[in-house]
Amino acid sequence: MNGANGIVFDDVSKFYGDVLGVNRVQLSIPPGITTLVGPNGSGKTTLMNLMTGLVRPSRGSVRVLGIPPSDPERLFAVTGYCTQFDAFPRGLTGYEFIYLHLRLHAMGHARAAELTARALERVTMTAPAGYRIASYSKGMRQRIKLAQAIAHQPSVLVLDEPLNGLDPMARAEAIALFRALAAEGLHVIISSHILHEVDQISDQVVMLSNGYVVAEGQIQAVRGEMHQEHPLQILVRCTQPGLLAARLFSEDHVAEVRMHHDRGGLLVSTRDPESFYELLGKMVLEDAIHLESVAPADEDVHSVYEYLIGGGGGAA
Amino acid sequence: MTPAVRLWCAQIAAIVRLELKKNFSFRRALPLYLLAAMPLLVFVSHAIGYARGWTNCHGTEDLTVFAGVFQLFVLRLVVFFGCVVIFLNLFRGEVVQKSLHYYFLAPVRRDLLVVGKYLSGLIIAVAVFGASVALSYFILCRHLAATASAELAGPALHHLGSYVGVTVLACAGYGAVFLLLGMLFRNPIVPAIAVLVWESLIVFFPPLLKKISVIFYLESLCPVRVPFEGPGALFAITANPTPAYLAVPGLMLLAVLIVTVAAVRIHRLEINYGAE
Numbered sequence: 001m002n003g004a005n006g007i008v009f010d011d012v013s014k015f016y017g018d019v020l021g022v023n024r025v026q027l028s029i030p031p032g033i034t035t036l037v038g039p040n041g042s043g044k045t046t047l048m049n050l051m052t053g054l055v056r057p058s059r060g061s062v063r064v065l066g067i068p069p070s071d072p073e074r075l076f077a078v079t080g081y082c083t084q085f086d087a088f089p090r091g092l093t094g095y096e097f098i099y100l101h102l103r104l105h106a107m108g109h110a111r112a113a114e115l116t117a118r119a120l121e122r123v124t125m126t127a128p129a130g131y132r133i134a135s136y137s138k139g140m141r142q143r144i145k146l147a148q149a150i151a152h153q154p155s156v157l158v159l160d161e162p163l164n165g166l167d168p169m170a171r172a173e174a175i176a177l178f179r180a181l182a183a184e185g186l187h188v189i190i191s192s193h194i195l196h197e198v199d200q201i202s203d204q205v206v207m208l209s210n211g212y213v214v215a216e217g218q219i220q221a222v223r224g225e226m227h228q229e230h231p232l233q234i235l236v237r238c239t240q241p242g243l244l245a246a247r248l249f250s251e252d253h254v255a256e257v258r259m260h261h262d263r264g265g266l267l268v269s270t271r272d273p274e275s276f277y278e279l280l281g282k283m284v285l286e287d288a289i290h291l292e293s294v295a296p297a298d299e300d301v302h303s304v305y306e307y308l309i310g311g312g313g314g315a316a
Numbered sequence: 317m318t319p320a321v322r323l324w325c326a327q328i329a330a331i332v333r334l335e336l337k338k339n340f341s342f343r344r345a346l347p348l349y350l351l352a353a354m355p356l357l358v359f360v361s362h363a364i365g366y367a368r369g370w371t372n373c374h375g376t377e378d379l380t381v382f383a384g385v386f387q388l389f390v391l392r393l394v395v396f397f398g399c400v401v402i403f404l405n406l407f408r409g410e411v412v413q414k415s416l417h418y419y420f421l422a423p424v425r426r427d428l429l430v431v432g433k434y435l436s437g438l439i440i441a442v443a444v445f446g447a448s449v450a451l452s453y454f455i456l457c458r459h460l461a462a463t464a465s466a467e468l469a470g471p472a473l474h475h476l477g478s479y480v481g482v483t484v485l486a487c488a489g490y491g492a493v494f495l496l497l498g499m500l501f502r503n504p505i506v507p508a509i510a511v512l513v514w515e516s517l518i519v520f521f522p523p524l525l526k527k528i529s530v531i532f533y534l535e536s537l538c539p540v541r542v543p544f545e546g547p548g549a550l551f552a553i554t555a556n557p558t559p560a561y562l563a564v565p566g567l568m569l570l571a572v573l574i575v576t577v578a579a580v581r582i583h584r585l586e587i588n589y590g591a592e
Contacts, residue, residue, distance in 0.1 A: 090415075
């Protein structure tokens, strides 16, 4: 990818004294929604802080749309960062929090007021914007931070656990907003523990564990690289599961076949999904098996996370 | 003015506006206002006491007393601790509240951030302590006019500018020192106390060492020399005073130098609230 239109980490390491933040990260993040996934302490926030210059790399370099984080004048004209810190400047209302930040962009009053109103509307915070942030609920604070991050209409939006504290309705609205921003061509980088929501929104994922990137790319592609070690599980609902099972046992790429408890289907583990789908198609034609549904059972972020990183990731 | 300079000026103005809004509302800055009101209280009480006949006063010693109070109390305590409160918190306070990153995530050069924050602190310090000194001296002069030494009141008023000017220089000098300390130290109170001790003990140092202090130059600029006696003599700076044409630019240069060090230093600052 051209470094001028992506986010590039070139052999980046960050140590906090003796403690490893991230190590030897080599990444190129294209436009769209990219989710950073990993357990606490895996390096998600460190990666975000590195790309926004809040911390400096111990080695290597970072470029955001070709701009180094050491150049805040250019970087933050095109980047918005909603951090996970639940703290705000003292005594400000929601409106002032966004408006005064926009004035730091050297915008005039009219332009700053217009963008503030627009950002508040996008996160449905127009009504409470006149109240002090200290009186806001957790969800409102999260939304006002989000509004501040998008207010100056950035090309890169970095969101650290943006769904934390939001109720289901607000989560759905936030996810719709992220999708809309990605559709506008933004780079949206999100860190999240909520894996089923990551599944819904991500164009690509970056999986981190103990400061290392253990996988990156579209989730199907990442899953595809694991077929030898972790055969893909496919749930087949059909009319003659016994016949199908008998045929599958003779195939080398099939690691395991289990009958569904209602005897109306099979759970097949295969190291070569393409051969499996080819065989299934042939059987449908030759053996007149009637298929009700065929769906991968572990081709989601949660399963990949479990295989690569281990337990505990599905919670939150 | 080039577009870049215009941009920087607009950003510095925005930082000052934000800082004043955040930190210097009446309720939040109440301790500062109370501190600034203390010298005012002394001279208002004296004037009221004389007017009501509670005290006897010929007015002859009042100007010297004001100079003593200004040097020993206003400069060494009121302005010093006021600047500790204002300038130490400009960066340290933001780190403690975990809100410094909002500035670091704005399209503003970090050195401009230092300048903007310093100016906001200076504006408030000068406004509060400058007003306190000006008002105190003005009240003293009005009181003088009612005493047997009424003829002193007119000429004395000419010193008003000098006292306010020294106050401004004190805010600029101490402000720069505490701004830097707030950036360098996790617990800046300890180095602030060290500065206080140094500024207090220079009276015992040889003349050359006396010059490595802010208070020496400030006292050199005071319009009235105080003939300290008794315990007050402990604070008499006996070295030859530095002429104003050296002391004023010297203090301003010192402030600029320290703010420049802070502006360089801030580029190495990282946001790591977890380590606090």
